[in-house]
Amino acid sequence: xxxxxxxxxxxxxxxxxxxxxxxxxxNGQIIERDLPASTTLLHALRDHCSLTGTKGACEExxxxxxxxxxxxxxxxxxxxxxxxxxxxxxxxxxxxxSGRKLxxxxxxxxxxxxxxxxxxxxxxxxxxxxxxxxxxxPTPDEFLQGMEGNICRCTGYxxxxxxxxxxxxxxxxxxxxx
Amino acid sequence: xxxxxxxxxxxxxLKADLGGDVDALAGGTDLLVALSRGQWRPKNVLDLSRVVExxxxxxxxxxxxxxxxxxxxxxxxxxxxxxxxxALSIGGPQIRNRGTLAGNLGTASPAGDGCVALLALHAxxxxxxxxxxxxxxxxxxxxxxxxxxxxxxxxxxxxVVVPADWTSAWHKIGKRGSVNISVxxxxxxxxxQGRFGVAFGSVGPYPLTAPKTEALLNAAALTPELIDEAxxxxxxxxxxxxxxxxxxxxxxAMCGTLLRRLLTEHFLxxxx
Numbered sequence: 147x148x149x150x151x152x153x154x155x156x157x158x159x160x161x162x163x164x165x166x167x168x169x170x171x172x173n174g175q176i177i178e179r180d181l182p183a184s185t186t187l188l189h190a191l192r193d194h195c196s197l198t199g200t201k202g203a204c205e206e207x208x209x210x211x212x213x214x215x216x217x218x219x220x221x222x223x224x225x226x227x228x229x230x231x232x233x234x235x236x237x238x239x240x241x242x243x244s245g246r247k248l249x250x251x252x253x254x255x256x257x258x259x260x261x262x263x264x265x266x267x268x269x270x271x272x273x274x275x276x277x278x279x280x281x282x283x284p285t286p287d288e289f290l291q292g293m294e295g296n297i298c299r300c301t302g303y304x305x306x307x308x309x310x311x312x313x314x315x316x317x318x319x320x321x322x323x324x
Numbered sequence: 325x326x327x328x329x330x331x332x333x334x335x336x337x338l339k340a341d342l343g344g345d346v347d348a349l350a351g352g353t354d355l356l357v358a359l360s361r362g363q364w365r366p367k368n369v370l371d372l373s374r375v376v377e378x379x380x381x382x383x384x385x386x387x388x389x390x391x392x393x394x395x396x397x398x399x400x401x402x403x404x405x406x407x408x409x410x411a412l413s414i415g416g417p418q419i420r421n422r423g424t425l426a427g428n429l430g431t432a433s434p435a436g437d438g439c440v441a442l443l444a445l446h447a448x449x450x451x452x453x454x455x456x457x458x459x460x461x462x463x464x465x466x467x468x469x470x471x472x473x474x475x476x477x478x479x480x481x482x483x484v485v486v487p488a489d490w491t492s493a494w495h496k497i498g499k500r501g502s503v504n505i506s507v508x509x510x511x512x513x514x515x516x517q518g519r520f521g522v523a524f525g526s527v528g529p530y531p532l533t534a535p536k537t538e539a540l541l542n543a544a545a546l547t548p549e550l551i552d553e554a555x556x557x558x559x560x561x562x563x564x565x566x567x568x569x570x571x572x573x574x575x576x577a578m579c580g581t582l583l584r585r586l587l588t589e590h591f592l593x594x595x596x
Contacts, residue, residue, distance in 0.1 A: 164325050186360070187357075207353055211419055221422055224356065225357070225422060227349075227352065230328075277417075294416040295415060296416065
């Protein structure tokens, strides 16, 4: 492992990395943390907020596993500095279920068997939530454009597409995405 | 040290004061990859993603004036076909929501999809240095060499200006349907007076224009024969290399193919 890569796969902080006072509304709660300024949103969530539902995989914006909503829009949390979300609203997979009641997308993913290893699932659900919020009844083009930033290496996408299509049929009946 | 100005004036002053000692960070879709790989170790960072007027799009005199932080997602909704299509081909929604047109220019990747559209559209850009005002230059004069541009260390790209009344089209050949780097991309644009712009990506050290091909197209009415001539000419104006994505010969041939396709589908018979 090159010396400049931390065990989390993210960049190690350079020695002179200044400390940033990060303040952000995460899943409806205001969070304040002192972080190295180079901390990505992905690592701020996972390593400093114990929100490990958001997964890091490629950490270069290719796979979409780390997708969260930033002020309602899907972003790769590996490509955003936590500092760049100052005073913004971040929504992660942890906010999708209300108590023990799963979000409609989670229900449909389960019913369709849309996961094998499951590592890409949180990112897919966040991307799908953003897609259906913008296009409750997406055309095939809108569907592809909304989901093309996420890859799954196990399932072949058929069950995933089916799950999202089924969720769309009951949209927007489910509780709003926070 | 991370600087996060909220107003453009402040950002410009910081850039003018710190010059080469501070790296401007726009959407972060290139720089954060470099950070993650340990290839980018900035001394100081100027985060432009919180500047309040960054997303502004103004229309005046049949031109769109785009502020520095306009994202690819915003461009997909702009009624400038080549630019909107280029923006839609970039990454997935996550990348399009963060990446910016000015960042695409500043990165100056040979494969910069947005840059290719801007070149074909004869777009202009505004470079600003605090205390010295702005200079306007054609995007065609911006790229100097591989990832080397006209942008001086004390300047920021503040606006990009594109014509609103040109006909234009864009096409990319890539390895996947999405989230891919162009193997070749091409854009063609035509002004209401009939002046053409032709540009290619991933076939040279920076996004390229094809001036001889443009001159051919400007000189006569568009016919299938002229399109063949232009497609042959375009292949002589690009300088592709072979790499893991494609061979130089394939890229050169595809420049002709893409140009023929774009001209035939969008410009012959006065369509669009």
